[in-house]
Amino acid sequence: MNVALGLLGCGTVGEGVVALTVRRADKIKDLTGFYPVIEQILVRDLHKTRNVSLKPGQLTANASEILENPNISIIVETMGGIEPARSYILEALRRKKHVVTANKDLIALHGPEILQVAEESGVEVLFEAAVGGAIPLVGPLKENLTANEVTDLKGIINGTTNFILTKMTESGADFDEALAEAQALGFAEADPTSDVDGLDAARKLVILASIAFHTKVELGDVQVEGIRRVTARDVQYAKEIGCVLKLIATGSDRAGKLSLRVRPALIPGNHPLAHVSGSYNALFVRGDAAGDLMFFGRGAGSMPTASAVLGDVIALLRNIGLGVAGSPASRILLEKQVVPDDLPYRHYVRFSVDDMPGVFARIANMFGDAQVSMETVLQKRVSHGEAEIVIVTHEIPSNRIDGLRDALLRMTNVRAIHCVMPVEPLSD
Numbered sequence: 001m002n003v004a005l006g007l008l009g010c011g012t013v014g015e016g017v018v019a020l021t022v023r024r025a026d027k028i029k030d031l032t033g034f035y036p037v038i039e040q041i042l043v044r045d046l047h048k049t050r051n052v053s054l055k056p057g058q059l060t061a062n063a064s065e066i067l068e069n070p071n072i073s074i075i076v077e078t079m080g081g082i083e084p085a086r087s088y089i090l091e092a093l094r095r096k097k098h099v100v101t102a103n104k105d106l107i108a109l110h111g112p113e114i115l116q117v118a119e120e121s122g123v124e125v126l127f128e129a130a131v132g133g134a135i136p137l138v139g140p141l142k143e144n145l146t147a148n149e150v151t152d153l154k155g156i157i158n159g160t161t162n163f164i165l166t167k168m169t170e171s172g173a174d175f176d177e178a179l180a181e182a183q184a185l186g187f188a189e190a191d192p193t194s195d196v197d198g199l200d201a202a203r204k205l206v207i208l209a210s211i212a213f214h215t216k217v218e219l220g221d222v223q224v225e226g227i228r229r230v231t232a233r234d235v236q237y238a239k240e241i242g243c244v245l246k247l248i249a250t251g252s253d254r255a256g257k258l259s260l261r262v263r264p265a266l267i268p269g270n271h272p273l274a275h276v277s278g279s280y281n282a283l284f285v286r287g288d289a290a291g292d293l294m295f296f297g298r299g300a301g302s303m304p305t306a307s308a309v310l311g312d313v314i315a316l317l318r319n320i321g322l323g324v325a326g327s328p329a330s331r332i333l334l335e336k337q338v339v340p341d342d343l344p345y346r347h348y349v350r351f352s353v354d355d356m357p358g359v360f361a362r363i364a365n366m367f368g369d370a371q372v373s374m375e376t377v378l379q380k381r382v383s384h385g386e387a388e389i390v391i392v393t394h395e396i397p398s399n400r401i402d403g404l405r406d407a408l409l410r411m412t413n414v415r416a417i418h419c420v421m422p423v424e425p426l427s428d
């Protein structure tokens with residue numbers, strides 16, 4: 001039996017979905033009893049060249065033709081953005097069509113509303129592709145790991161920043177150069193704000209944390225810092241002390257108190273996340289029963305993302321076959337408090353001082369007075385009269401680092417503090 005799908009968007013992901021649906025149609029029929037056919041596809045520009053072969057009349061620029069088509073029972077949304085994607089999805093749900101979406105922005109910002117309308121309409125919304133491209137993350141957190149209390153999420157969930165930081169590490173390039181290369185190769189968008197300022201990672205963290213910690217998480221709950229201020233010099237010094245720089249997303253649940261953060265951090269070279277390079281993503285999940293798990297793979301791209309989209313379509317077709325698609329799911333959300341991350345971390349501190357005798361001894365005394373011990377010290381002369389000092393501290397709570405920064409700035413002979421970053425522990 002054929003099942004008609006309506007596809008909203010035929011760009012990078014949409015084309016992958018078209019190609020993979022054709023390639024796997026027989027297998028999907030074997031697995032689910034349904035032979036999938038993409039009946040109509042919504043695009044903006046009907047005359048654009050597409051990298052997939054399409055049937056005459058398959059494309060439309062009129063969303064109503066798809067949303068009002070009674071043959072279509074599943075809408076696959078790969079158009080992106082908030083509007084009109086949100087309105088189209090809500091209309092599809094109200095018309096009792098199931099929805100599969102790759103749209104992380106929409107799910108992070110309007111997930112609760114969309115899930116509510118789906119539940120009221122007795123249909124399903126699946127969004128595995130919204131986080132981590134090909135890597136199964138939503139499914140394991142929603143299904144396989146539900147016997148656990150998940151206490152920690154930690155990972156690299158933005159491929160663009162990971163590509164830029166990998167380039168900076170490998171070639172010594174500065175941020176702007178590495179960003180330009182990422183844009184030229186199609187790994188970064190013309191407007192890279194959402195990626196480099198950490199917002200994309202924060203939105204994905206909102207989705208993951210909501211599911212993992214069974215609560216409602218909003219974007220404002222995440223402390224976000226991007227990678228714009230990461231310099232070639234910090235990348236170089238990180239290397240000298242055996243670390244690499246990565247944009248790390250963390251979520252922790254300590255007895256109902258959540259801390260959610262996206263920020264650049266130093267990763268020791270022998271930490272598994274140090275080897276997640278280029279456009280790859282990885283996520284650590286800690287469950288009280290399962291222990292530590294690491295998910296790793298391609299976080300974006302046409303076919304990797306289509307793999308996740310089609311996986312959701314197949315799951316949906318199975319449920320339709322069993323007559324359970326859209327059955328009310330238990331969505332009891334727990335009340336949890338969001339608190340600032342004050343977990344203890346080692347910290348990397350880079351600052352410049354007057355290059356003269358006795359300065360370092362006074363800095364060492366100040367660290368002693370502040371009861372912050374030093375693990376590693378690098379001292380470099382950067383120009384005549386100026387030296388740069390890099391100190392890696394022993395563990396101190398994040399909320400004490402501001403006091404240390406202020407004390408340093410108050411010292412005569414300290415010219416500027418250039419960078420303060422946490423150093424991830426090898427294991428907690």
Ligand SMILES: NC(=O)c1ccc[n+]([C@@H]2O[C@H](COP(=O)([O-])OP(=O)(O)OC[C@H]3O[C@@H](n4cnc5c(N)ncnc54)[C@H](OP(=O)(O)O)[C@@H]3O)[C@@H](O)[C@H]2O)c1
Pocket residue numbers: 008009010011012013014042043044045046048061077078079080081083084102103104105129130133299300301302305
């Ligand atoms: N790219 C990835 O690797 C990746 C990975 C994971 C998740 N995602 C998510 O997947 C979604 C799609 O990403 P993408 O990279 O495939 O985007 P894309 O290449 O820009 O494709 C967007 C498609 O949607 C169509 N479209 C956009 N706005 C429209 C409108 N108002 N009316 C009609 N059609 C419209 C475009 O039509 P035209 O072709 O006519 O312009 C295009 O075909 C986004 O939510 C993104 O966050 C992407």
